Amino acid sequence: MNFKNLYDVIIIGAGPAGVSASLYTKRANKKTLIIHKNESNLQYAKRIENFYGFENGVSGKDLYEIGIKQAINLGIDVKEEELLKITQEENNTFKVTTTHNEYISKTVIIAIGTKKAKAKINGIQDFEGRGISYCAICDGFFYKNKNVAVLGSGNYALSETNDLLNIANKITILTNGEEAPEFRAENVDIITKPIEEIKGQNKVEEVIFKDKTNLKTEGIFIAQGTAGSTEIAKKLGLLLNSDKIVVNQKMETNIKGIYACGDCTGGLLQVSKAVYEGTIAGLQVINFLKDE
Numbered sequence: 001m002n003f004k005n006l007y008d009v010i011i012i013g014a015g016p017a018g019v020s021a022s023l024y025t026k027r028a029n030k031k032t033l034i035i036h037k038n039e040s041n042l043q044y045a046k047r048i049e050n051f052y053g054f055e056n057g058v059s060g061k062d063l064y065e066i067g068i069k070q071a072i073n074l075g076i077d078v079k080e081e082e083l084l085k086i087t088q089e090e091n092n093t094f095k096v097t098t099t100h101n102e103y104i105s106k107t108v109i110i111a112i113g114t115k116k117a118k119a120k121i122n123g124i125q126d127f128e129g130r131g132i133s134y135c136a137i138c139d140g141f142f143y144k145n146k147n148v149a150v151l152g153s154g155n156y157a158l159s160e161t162n163d164l165l166n167i168a169n170k171i172t173i174l175t176n177g178e179e180a181p182e183f184r185a186e187n188v189d190i191i192t193k194p195i196e197e198i199k200g201q202n203k204v205e206e207v208i209f210k211d212k213t214n215l216k217t218e219g220i221f222i223a224q225g226t227a228g229s230t231e232i233a234k235k236l237g238l239l240l241n242s243d244k245i246v247v248n249q250k251m252e253t254n255i256k257g258i259y260a261c262g263d264c265t266g267g268l269l270q271v272s273k274a275v276y277e278g279t280i281a282g283l284q285v286i287n288f289l290k291d292e
């Protein structure tokens with residue numbers, strides 16, 4: 001391993017939760033990296049008037065930018081890259097894969113917020129665990145030499161497709177009306193038609209498109225938009241309650257060295273709660289690193 005590039009903590013998310021965590025870890029001299037994709041729920045908040053310290057309120061967009069500047073001014077590495085997956089390595093470290101790089105860290109704080117809900121497709125929820133999967137690395141093996149589909153059109157969908165390339169017989173990327181991604185591989189097709197529903201008897205059997213044509217398939221990997229807390233948690237084996245990451249009062253998840261904070265843990269979806277949980281996660285990481 002290249003120890004020069006080993007981080008003490010990698011924080012996914014530059015919203016109030018992630019930045020708050022980083023202020024504590026960096027000030028405790030821990031090598032800290034923040035990764036974010038410059039899209040936070042905060043940016044949709046026109047004016048925040050219920051958070052301490054702004055006499056005339058503050059726009060969510062400004063607050064997000066101030067937070068990132070504060071982290072950069074403190075000397076924290078902040079990278080604008082999209083997270084694709086986090087995996088546990090053998091030597092008690094974690095590998096964080098983004099659209100641009102791979103990073104290794106002793107601990108990870110997930111402060112990824114919540115994802116905007118995608119258009120619902122009938123059948124997805126009904127067939128979860130029976131042909132619908134959220135994780136190609138975890139479930140791909142069950143589809144060895146079978147024909148499967150990946151629902152999505154962004155970098156995350158392509159990363160899931162890549163993980164299936166040497167396992168499945170044929171992969172069809174379903175963009176559900178969105179533009180086809182640039183992707184070429186011998187056993188990969190792309191269908192851009194909007195989807196009506198997913199059908200089957202006891203498990204997924206076919207996708208019905210709005211133009212009433214269909215595609216027979218044995219499995220569908222959901223990878224719409226970017227990877228959110230559900231996808232990241234399922235890949236890592238983190239406990240979820242519905243789509244929220246389960247943490248204890250120390251913001252510890254069920255995996256040692258992985259913490260979560262802010263909107264992705266559920267409860268009150270407010271800046272103040274995200275700041276509080278980020279603070280706890282940062283302090284707990286410092287404590288954890290003391291004991292190693």
Ligand SMILES: Cc1cc2nc3c(=O)[nH]c(=O)nc-3n(C[C@H](O)[C@H](O)[C@H](O)COP(=O)(O)OP(=O)(O)OC[C@H]3O[C@@H](n4cnc5c(N)ncnc54)[C@H](O)[C@@H]3O)c2cc1C
Pocket residue numbers: 012013014015016017018035036037038039040041042043044045046047048049050051060081082083084111112113114226227228261262263264268269270271272274
């Ligand atoms: C319209 C609206 C109005 C609101 N008004 C208020 C208000 O008045 N007062 C209040 O207190 N709260 C308000 N909120 C809630 C507040 O915005 C959230 O509670 C707060 O932003 C949560 O902080 P967070 O750090 O947990 O997540 P977020 O701020 O959502 O940050 C998530 C971070 O994760 C990053 N990320 C996500 N996925 C990936 C990925 N795949 N790869 C890399 N990075 C990723 C994002 O880029 C971002 O940096 C409002 C929310 C909305 C939507």
